[in-house]
Amino acid sequence: MTFSTFRFELGADGVALVTLDVPGSSTNVIGDALRADLDRLIEQVRDDAAVKGVVITSAKSDFMAGGDLKAMVQLFAQPHTPDEAFAIASQFSPLLRRIETSGKPWAAAINGPAMGGGLELALACHFRVAADSPNVALALPEATLALMPGAGGTQRLPRLIGIAKALPLMLKGTRLSAHEALEIGLVQSIAAPDRIVSVARSWILERGDPVQPWDKKGFVIPGGGSAYNTTELGQLYNLTATQISRDMGHNQPAPIALLNAVARGTAVPIDAGLHIEACNFAKLVLSPVARNTVRTLFLHKGEIDKLVRRPKGIPAASYNRIGVIGAGLMGAGLAHSAAAAGIEVVLIDATPAQAEAAKVRLSQDFAKRIAKGRMAQDKAEALLARIHPAGDYAALKDCKLVIEAVFEDVAVKREVFRKAAEYMPPGAILASNTSTLPISELAGELPHPDRFIGLHFFSPVDRMPLVEVIVGKGTSEATLAESLDLVKALRKTPIVVNDSRGFFTSRVISAYIQEAFAMVGEGLAPALIDNAAKMAGFPVGPLAMMDDIGMDNGYKAALTERDALGSAWKPSAGFAVQEMLCKTLDRRGRRHGAGFYDYENDRRKPWAGLADVYPPKGGEHDVDELKQRLLFIEALEAARCMEEGVITHPAEGDVGSVLGIGFPSFTGGVFSLIDTIGTRAFVAACDRLAQRHGERYRPSAWLRERAERNELFFPASMAA
Ligand code: NAD
Numbered sequence: 053m054t055f056s057t058f059r060f061e062l063g064a065d066g067v068a069l070v071t072l073d074v075p076g077s078s079t080n081v082i083g084d085a086l087r088a089d090l091d092r093l094i095e096q097v098r099d100d101a102a103v104k105g106v107v108i109t110s111a112k113s114d115f116m117a118g119g120d121l122k123a124m125v126q127l128f129a130q131p132h133t134p135d136e137a138f139a140i141a142s143q144f145s146p147l148l149r150r151i152e153t154s155g156k157p158w159a160a161a162i163n164g165p166a167m168g169g170g171l172e173l174a175l176a177c178h179f180r181v182a183a184d185s186p187n188v189a190l191a192l193p194e195a196t197l198a199l200m201p202g203a204g205g206t207q208r209l210p211r212l213i214g215i216a217k218a219l220p221l222m223l224k225g226t227r228l229s230a231h232e233a234l235e236i237g238l239v240q241s242i243a244a245p246d247r248i249v250s251v252a253r254s255w256i257l258e259r260g261d262p263v264q265p266w267d268k269k270g271f272v273i274p275g276g277g278s279a280y281n282t283t284e285l286g287q288l289y290n291l292t293a294t295q296i297s298r299d300m301g302h303n304q305p306a307p308i309a310l311l312n313a314v315a316r317g318t319a320v321p322i323d324a325g326l327h328i329e330a331c332n333f334a335k336l337v338l339s340p341v342a343r344n345t346v347r348t349l350f351l352h353k354g355e356i357d358k359l360v361r362r363p364k365g366i367p368a369a370s371y372n373r374i375g376v377i378g379a380g381l382m383g384a385g386l387a388h389s390a391a392a393a394g395i396e397v398v399l400i401d402a403t404p405a406q407a408e409a410a411k412v413r414l415s416q417d418f419a420k421r422i423a424k425g426r427m428a429q430d431k432a433e434a435l436l437a438r439i440h441p442a443g444d445y446a447a448l449k450d451c452k453l454v455i456e457a458v459f460e461d462v463a464v465k466r467e468v469f470r471k472a473a474e475y476m477p478p479g480a481i482l483a484s485n486t487s488t489l490p491i492s493e494l495a496g497e498l499p500h501p502d503r504f505i506g507l508h509f510f511s512p513v514d515r516m517p518l519v520e521v522i523v524g525k526g527t528s529e530a531t532l533a534e535s536l537d538l539v540k541a542l543r544k545t546p547i548v549v550n551d552s553r554g555f556f557t558s559r560v561i562s563a564y565i566q567e568a569f570a571m572v573g574e575g576l577a578p579a580l581i582d583n584a585a586k587m588a589g590f591p592v593g594p595l596a597m598m599d600d601i602g603m604d605n606g607y608k609a610a611l612t613e614r615d616a617l618g619s620a621w622k623p624s625a626g627f628a629v630q631e632m633l634c635k636t637l638d639r640r641g642r643r644h645g646a647g648f649y650d651y652e653n654d655r656r657k658p659w660a661g662l663a664d665v666y667p668p669k670g671g672e673h674d675v676d677e678l679k680q681r682l683l684f685i686e687a688l689e690a691a692r693c694m695e696e697g698v699i700t701h702p703a704e705g706d707v708g709s710v711l712g713i714g715f716p717s718f719t720g721g722v723f724s725l726i727d728t729i730g731t732r733a734f735v736a737a738c739d740r741l742a743q744r745h746g747e748r749y750r751p752s753a754w755l756r757e758r759a760e761r762n763e764l765f766f767p768a769s770m771a772a
Contacts, residue, residue, distance in 0.1 A: 115160070
């Protein structure tokens with residue numbers, strides 16, 4: 053028997069060894085070819101009396117990675133009827149049911165990661181042995197990508213290990229090691245990597261039970277299977293539903309569909325349960341959330357991480373030592389991230405003592421992490437050993453790249469550049485971490501503007517995955533390419549943007565914050581505004597966030613912009629409120645004990661005095677409109693960035709907005725949001741908002757023309 057996606061070898065003992073090896077891919081992904089091969093295999097195994105049982109393993113380093121997400125995005129991008137969606141949801145699952153009811157024993161010899169559909173295949177086998185290797189990981193991670201297991205995972209895992217254990221594993225997409233999988237009963241055995249096939253083979257020959265526990269008479273799910281009979285289960289479902297609502301604000305259909313499949317599907321026999329699972333999966337096929345999330349967070353992020361935008365033909369740069377000037381919040385974070393990537397860091401501040409103090413603060417932070425079990429002592433020591441506080445710019449002499457992270461002040465930055473340029477080796481790259489100042493202007497009198505670039509990291513640097521790479525007028529292609537190499541070495545995701553005041557992310561998030569300020573000016577309560585933002589899917593409300601960050605920097609940036617632009621400056625929508633809070637009322641945020649909210653013992657509570665400054669707007673509040681305003685103002689600003697060429701690829705706008713500034717991930721990002729609503733409908737809605745709230749909502753002629761053509765940022769033909 054020959055197959056294109058796996059090797060088939062029938063041993064003299066009657067055990068067939070199936071070795072997965074999907075061609076043209078580094079991992080085993082489930083596509084049409086594999087499904088067709090499995091279909092044929094199952095028939096032949098059933099009909100051939102010489103085959104006693106089957107062992108499935110893999111020739112690649114993974115057992116199986118799961119579904120082909122690229123194909124899935126393309127498929128989900130087409131409009132479907134409910135029947136078509138159900139057919140899509142049922143592509144793989146019936147095959148697995150045929151495996152477990154084939155009348156012959158099947159065993160999975162899991163040599164590496166078994167993820168999603170890969171684990172579902174293993175679950176449909178009657179026996180699972182995993183290699184005792186750190187390479188092995190077992191997970192059903194679909195929910196982390198706005199999907200759910202759709203090939204029996206929601207039915208077999210709870211029936212195997214109990215609902216209370218299975219549900220959180222699936223909702224969180226937890227990865228289990230071979231030992232953890234054995235402990236909870238997900239695999240029956242672990243063995244040395246070179247012995248898993250023989251262990252599986254022996255099981256088939258010696259025990260070889262071809263009937264799954266759930267197909268045996270009198271089967272009961274461990275811990276009980278019906279919420280109607282078990283109080284604990286009813287409570288678990290209620291609690292889980294409440295947590296999902298709290299965390300996702302009803303914006304994510306996937307966890308609800310998953311919960312539904314588990315709760316209803318485990319209360320009935322498995323065939324009915326599998327049908328219920330497919331019905332729930334079909335709902336996700338019909339919703340744009342799964343497609344948008346997978347496209348942005350998996351496909352586009354994956355391409356960006358591979359540096360698709362890196363100019364071609366420039367040799368890769370590697371860094372074993374970089375310089376960081378400015379050892380404040382960002383500089384210390386940069387030093388931490390670089391050290392974590394194995395890079396030595398020269399850390400400079402205004403005085404040697406300040407640079408030393410930054411390292412002390414880092415070591416205190418590490419000590420807290422160690423105490424909480426989140427960091428190992430030896431790792432902390434290794435990181436600190438790579439950070440070298442220095443008092444003298446001469447220490448930069450071996451640094452091929454230096455990042456400046458001093459105060460957001462042109463004069464201070466220029467002075468630092470001048471001093472750094474004296475000692476940096478010839479050809480070294482100078483990068484600025486400025487969040488707003490135009491890079492081309494900052495380059496000013498630099499001797500080598502071609503080696504100058506913006507590398508905008510986000511706070512906290514060690515945890516935020518995005519870097520906005522800003523190409524100035526003079527920045528050379530080689531500087532861009534070699535800077536992207538550093539971002540990759542730091543294991544972060546770079547988006548490449550052209551120069552503009554505020555670049556992409558700061559511009560887009562400022563529009564959102566300004567809108568929230570404007571709402572305060574309209575007499576809306578901060579708690580109402582913040583809750584509307586959370587309901588829209590933002591991780592935190594804009595006003596609570598500004599109180600936490602502090603209002604000073606934003607206000608200062610606005611004043612700097614006013615000075616820089618002179619008569620061309622127009623106050624932003626919320627500037628008056630910003631000035632009122634910062635200057636007139638001196639309520640600059642939590643650190644000062646007062647902001648949009650009051651703070652008592654660090655607890656946030658409403659500030660009654662706000663009503664005297666901005667009399668409350670009476671009547672009913674249209675929360676849906678508030679949500680729409682907060683989402684649309686960001687999407688509109690992003691569209692302006694695209695129109696002006698600040699962003700050149702919508703994929704970068706989507707990834708940047710979700711990873712950098714907390715734009716709700718269920719939308720897929722700013723441009724996916726416009727596409728999902730439809731450009732025409734989006735423009736019409738913005739016109740309505742402009743009528744009610746001001747010209748800042750008025751779409752540009754460029755966007756209007758796109759709307760007339762109903763042009764998408766991600767046309768269905770190139771959905772992935
Ligand atoms: P910070 O105030 O925490 O740190 C600035 C550091 O620069 C201080 O340690 C200060 O002593 C040092 N410094 C000042 N003048 C100096 C000089 N002449 N020579 C050497 N060191 C000097 O500020 P931060 O939040 O770390 O911001 C630094 C830069 O990063 C700014 O340009 C800011 O816009 C940008 N940024 C900040 C954030 C953020 O969330 N804080 C995010 C992205 C980018």
